[in-house]
Amino acid sequence: MSISLEQAQEIIAVAQAHGRTAGWNPLSVVVLDAGGHPIAFARPDGASPGRFEIARAKAYGAVMLGMAGRAQMARAEAQPYFIGAVNGAFGGQVLPVPGGVLVRDGAGRVIGAVGVTGDTSDNDAEAALAGIAAAGMTGEA
Amino acid sequence: MSISLEQAQEIIAVAQAHGRTAGWNPLSVVVLDAGGHPIAFARPDGASPGRFEIARAKAYGAVMLGMAGRAQMARAEAQPYFIGAVNGAFGGQVLPVPGGVLVRDGAGRVIGAVGVTGDTSDNDAEAALAGIAAAGMTGEA
Amino acid sequence: MSISLEQAQEIIAVAQAHGRTAGWNPLSVVVLDAGGHPIAFARPDGASPGRFEIARAKAYGAVMLGMAGRAQMARAEAQPYFIGAVNGAFGGQVLPVPGGVLVRDGAGRVIGAVGVTGDTSDNDAEAALAGIAAAGMTGEA
Amino acid sequence: MSISLEQAQEIIAVAQAHGRTAGWNPLSVVVLDAGGHPIAFARPDGASPGRFEIARAKAYGAVMLGMAGRAQMARAEAQPYFIGAVNGAFGGQVLPVPGGVLVRDGAGRVIGAVGVTGDTSDNDAEAALAGIAAAGMTGEA
Numbered sequence: 001m002s003i004s005l006e007q008a009q010e011i012i013a014v015a016q017a018h019g020r021t022a023g024w025n026p027l028s029v030v031v032l033d034a035g036g037h038p039i040a041f042a043r044p045d046g047a048s049p050g051r052f053e054i055a056r057a058k059a060y061g062a063v064m065l066g067m068a069g070r071a072q073m074a075r076a077e078a079q080p081y082f083i084g085a086v087n088g089a090f091g092g093q094v095l096p097v098p099g100g101v102l103v104r105d106g107a108g109r110v111i112g113a114v115g116v117t118g119d120t121s122d123n124d125a126e127a128a129l130a131g132i133a134a135a136g137m138t139g140e141a
Numbered sequence: 142m143s144i145s146l147e148q149a150q151e152i153i154a155v156a157q158a159h160g161r162t163a164g165w166n167p168l169s170v171v172v173l174d175a176g177g178h179p180i181a182f183a184r185p186d187g188a189s190p191g192r193f194e195i196a197r198a199k200a201y202g203a204v205m206l207g208m209a210g211r212a213q214m215a216r217a218e219a220q221p222y223f224i225g226a227v228n229g230a231f232g233g234q235v236l237p238v239p240g241g242v243l244v245r246d247g248a249g250r251v252i253g254a255v256g257v258t259g260d261t262s263d264n265d266a267e268a269a270l271a272g273i274a275a276a277g278m279t280g281e282a
Numbered sequence: 283m284s285i286s287l288e289q290a291q292e293i294i295a296v297a298q299a300h301g302r303t304a305g306w307n308p309l310s311v312v313v314l315d316a317g318g319h320p321i322a323f324a325r326p327d328g329a330s331p332g333r334f335e336i337a338r339a340k341a342y343g344a345v346m347l348g349m350a351g352r353a354q355m356a357r358a359e360a361q362p363y364f365i366g367a368v369n370g371a372f373g374g375q376v377l378p379v380p381g382g383v384l385v386r387d388g389a390g391r392v393i394g395a396v397g398v399t400g401d402t403s404d405n406d407a408e409a410a411l412a413g414i415a416a417a418g419m420t421g422e423a
Numbered sequence: 424m425s426i427s428l429e430q431a432q433e434i435i436a437v438a439q440a441h442g443r444t445a446g447w448n449p450l451s452v453v454v455l456d457a458g459g460h461p462i463a464f465a466r467p468d469g470a471s472p473g474r475f476e477i478a479r480a481k482a483y484g485a486v487m488l489g490m491a492g493r494a495q496m497a498r499a500e501a502q503p504y505f506i507g508a509v510n511g512a513f514g515g516q517v518l519p520v521p522g523g524v525l526v527r528d529g530a531g532r533v534i535g536a537v538g539v540t541g542d543t544s545d546n547d548a549e550a551a552l553a554g555i556a557a558a559g560m561t562g563e564a
Contacts, residue, residue: 004186037190041182045145048348048392049178049317050372057371076363083363092370096363176317176472207471222499222506222519229515230480231473232373251471286468319472323464327427331460 015131024119058100059115072096099124156272165260199241200256213237240265297413306401340382341397354378381406438554447542481523482538495519522547
């Protein structure tokens with residue numbers, strides 16, 4: 001099973017609407033497949049220009065390490081050199097904070113990840129989870 | 142004037158529908174702003190995983206050089222080392238073929254670019270132009 | 283609205299004069315547009331050769347993250363691995379200290395950033411603010 | 424002897440005025456010192472955002488190789504792999520076409536280079552020579 005473009009676009013739309021309803025800063029959202037490659041992305045009007053890189057780096061680390069943003073952050077707090085070295089191995093494309101959320105299918109397999117950026121890292125993660133749930137999948141933040 | 146997320150999503154939807162109607166391979170489409178930064182992207186089911194990088198490199202070169210894909214290709218044919226060296230200066234992010242299409246506002250100013258990949262370069266460019274026209278802007282392929 | 287070359291050159295001239303009047307070390311100043319691309323730069327006689335890279339990295343991070351140097355520094359103090367990872371995502375071009383100053387238009391929109399380097403980070407930021415104010419815009423340090 | 428900031432700014436102003444008088448596209452101009460490091464840069468309103476990288480790569484190759492743009496282009500035409508390999512050694516920052524102009528002092532020593540981009544390569548070089556001559560130095564295109 002994989003994330004379709006239609007599902008990715010629903011994840012993005014629901015995550016962004018979740019933030020708007022809550023009154024948060026505009027959220028940029030990327031959905032990556034099980035290989036860490038972009039399926040869909042959207043950056044709202046008024047968001048800063050670098051949001052694609054940030055969103056992707058949150059989601060990319062989650063897919064490539066099989067570890068959601070919160071777990072990556074715990075590891076970064078405990079062993080900063082570990083995440084530094086991981087970034088060497090992955091070309092600097094891993095951002096270890098909440099907002100990088102794993103997407104699992106019904107059998108628990110990782111089928112991709114969602115990266116959200118724009119508000120606090122915790123709010124970013126909450127918006128990602130809302131989008132993933134609306135698309136009928138399970139998120140792990 | 143700049144391209145809104147809503148306009149970018151319309152460009153993508155129309156470009157992809159243009160290809161489906163014509164019976165082409167699935168088209169991946171990115172819309173960049175006037176600084177070369179992604180606003181929106183969509184990769185259809187069945188497209189190969191590297192399509193984001195290809196779409197972005199087509200559009201990125203167009204924005205950064207102020208030169209659409211067809212003009213870049215003519216320069217690359219005449220002076221291969223020129224485009225090779227340009228790619229060094231821009232971190233390898235310039236793909237000089239049709240499908241990188243400049244977007245101009247009513248006054249003729251470049252406000253972004255669209256990158257399409259998936260079918261022939263000429264068809265990619267045609268789909269981009271269809272999307273840009275539907276959003277009420279002027280494309281230069 | 284965007285920063286014209288004339289405005290950028292005024293920002294640079296006033297920022298450098300501010301430092302000279304105060305008796306500071308010579309200040310190098312870059313002005314970037316809303317996409318993080320250089321409009322103008324000047325490095326005074328006697329400044330060290332690497333000043334362009336430092337000035338640009340201060341301003342570039344501000345534009346790309348939509349966060350001025352002081353806020354970046356606070357984040358770097360709290361989460362060093364976050365700024366380390368951000369730098370991976372942006373090719374090592376983010377220098378998170380004061381002296382990277384956002385430029386806003388009358389409506390509060392970010393239209394670019396100024397990067398100043400040469401004296402203390404706080405003095406660098408003060409000079410940037412002086413230049414931005416002289417050009418009739420609002421700076422956020 | 425070295426190029427002062429005042430001289431660099433005169434080179435830029437005269438080169439840009441030369442192009443305006445001739446009715447050319449807006450010219451972006453960088454002046455590098457004898458170590459290949461930027462002293463000053465200016466990009467006119469309406470020029471595409473990537474002009475700094477192009478201008479610098481023209482001038483950088485000239486300084487680092489001690490070879491002006493025209494000679495670099497002849498070498499690139501004769502031995503494309505040579506310039507490709509040079510770019511590997513210099514991080515992709517060498518653009519071997521006219522518009523990268525060496526600056527020499529009265530004794531013939533290279534004290535920097537000027538990079539101009541925006542119109543044809545030949546016109547870019549002519550504008551650089553005009554600026555360098557106005558500042559009382561000798562250019563080699």
